[in-house]
Amino acid sequence: MHFTIQREALLKPLQLVAGVVERRQTLPVLSNVLLVVDGQQLSLTGTDLEVELVGRVTLEDAAEPGEITVPARKLMDICKSLPSDALIDIRTDEQKLVVKAGRSRFTLSTLPANDFPTVEEGPGSLNFAVPQGKLRRLIERTSFAMAQQDVRYYLNGMLLEVSSGMLRAVATDGHRLAMCSLTGDIQQAERHQVIVPRKGILELARLLTDQDAEVRIVLGQHHVRATTGDFTFTSKLVDGKFPDYERVLPRGGDKLVVGDRQALREAFSRTAILSNEKYRGIRLQLSAGLLKIQANNPEQEEAEEEIAVDYNGGNLEIGFNVSYLLDVLGVMGAEQVRLTLSDSNSSALVQEADNDDSAYVVMPMRL
Numbered sequence: 001m002h003f004t005i006q007r008e009a010l011l012k013p014l015q016l017v018a019g020v021v022e023r024r025q026t027l028p029v030l031s032n033v034l035l036v037v038d039g040q041q042l043s044l045t046g047t048d049l050e051v052e053l054v055g056r057v058t059l060e061d062a063a064e065p066g067e068i069t070v071p072a073r074k075l076m077d078i079c080k081s082l083p084s085d086a087l088i089d090i091r092t093d094e095q096k097l098v099v100k101a102g103r104s105r106f107t108l109s110t111l112p113a114n115d116f117p118t119v120e121e122g123p124g125s126l127n128f129a130v131p132q133g134k135l136r137r138l139i140e141r142t143s144f145a146m147a148q149q150d151v152r153y154y155l156n157g158m159l160l161e162v163s164s165g166m167l168r169a170v171a172t173d174g175h176r177l178a179m180c181s182l183t184g185d186i187q188q189a190e191r192h193q194v195i196v197p198r199k200g201i202l203e204l205a206r207l208l209t210d211q212d213a214e215v216r217i218v219l220g221q222h223h224v225r226a227t228t229g230d231f232t233f234t235s236k237l238v239d240g241k242f243p244d245y246e247r248v249l250p251r252g253g254d255k256l257v258v259g260d261r262q263a264l265r266e267a268f269s270r271t272a273i274l275s276n277e278k279y280r281g282i283r284l285q286l287s288a289g290l291l292k293i294q295a296n297n298p299e300q301e302e303a304e305e306e307i308a309v310d311y312n313g314g315n316l317e318i319g320f321n322v323s324y325l326l327d328v329l330g331v332m333g334a335e336q337v338r339l340t341l342s343d344s345n346s347s348a349l350v351q352e353a354d355n356d357d358s359a360y361v362v363m364p365m366r367l
Contacts, residue, residue: 001037001066002091003059007101010042010088011079013055013230017046018072020053020203029115032069035090035097036113039065045116046072051200052119053207054232067113070097078106119234124218124225126162128186132228133211138169139201141180141358144327146198147173154240157197162188162219170245176324177248177361178331194219195242200235207231248361250349253340255316257286258353259309261337264291265329267305271295272322274303281365282322286341287315295322318344319367325350328360 017033025031025048034045040063044055078099082088086101092110099106139158147155150173159170168181196204204226208215218225226233271282275295285292289312293305318341328350329337336353350360 003037003063004061004089007082007086014076017044017053017055018076020046021072022048029111033072034069034116036067037063037065051235069111069116070108122220124220127218129214129216130184132208132215134182136208138180139205141331142169142171142178145171145176145178157195157238158201159242160194162192175363180358195238197238250347253342255313255341257309257311257339267307271303274301280321280323281319281367283319285317288312319365324362
């Protein structure tokens with residue numbers, strides 16, 4: 001194998017692919033990246049057995065075909081440390097990979113390409129394409145609500161639900177729920193649901209950089225695959241039953257509050273400073289046209305904010321984890337937000353005032 005490539009052309013896909021590779025590995029080959037030269041194309045593959053990412057680069061000069069695996073992080077660090085206009089010459093020499101640029105020369109250890117695990121190709125049961133910008137928005141608006149290390153492993157991921165003309169993402173950690181939908185050209189008669197693990201979702205979001213270009217999604221039995229112009233990303237699916245999110249959405253809340261998103265966000269942030277560091281609880285007191293926000297902590301310190309809101313229902317006092325409210329306001333884009341409440345023991349439904357494609361549910365706290 002032998003090829004030359006500009007540093008910039010190699011570094012971008014290498015950084016993304018190396019992001020998938022775990023540092024601590026049981027199998028040495030899993031900390032490597034697989035390099036394959038075929039014709040004028042170089043492909044780089046990284047995997048941790050749960051997610052796999054393949055980046056493709058077109059080579060400008062003639063290349064000798066071949067395949068080999070090399071330590072991902074070391075190769076990336078070498079590329080990073082070279083001058084930005086460097087031309088890198090890469091060749092295999094017996095069992096080593098030799099990397100040359102200008103007066104620099106590096107010799108890296110390798111492992112055979114046949115040792116590299118591949119994600120089995122299962123039959124794809126469903127495929128469709130959506131603009132990258134739309135899918136990215138879907139993920140950004142919901143991923144914060146995924147659980148991190150919950151024993152209910154199916155919560156450490158995101159539900160993707162496909163139905164005719166619509167793709168919906170839902171994430172919940174049991175205390176809050178985020179849901180966002182997009183419409184698209186999706187031919188699917190029945191509802192089809194898959195759970196993508198947390199790492200898969202976060203890696204996928206990093207690839208969606210070209211707002212208007214399409215990303216092709218294939219949902220198989222055990223894998224989801226996303227293909228853009230330069231990358232093919234595959235993730236295993238979580239085997240489990242996601243909670244019925246429709247049942248969690250509060251129905252029939254009669255208290256409607258509309259307020260300025262930025263003003264609320266700032267008021268919550270200030271009040272949070274003096275909330276209990278462990279429980280992060282704040283108290284909301286609603287009366288006609290006014291929202292009072294209060295927080296206190298074990299040191300007997302108190303914070304209080306008053307904010308004018310559009311509300312004309314009865315008085316209500318309800319407690320929330322302020323971090324959950326700030327997370328929701330942080331991913332929204334609209335100027336006005338709408339809170340739907342019913343009583344102090346029921347979850348709040350938070351939405352953008354002029355837009356129903358996202359919905360957020362936050363459970364109340366007893367204070």
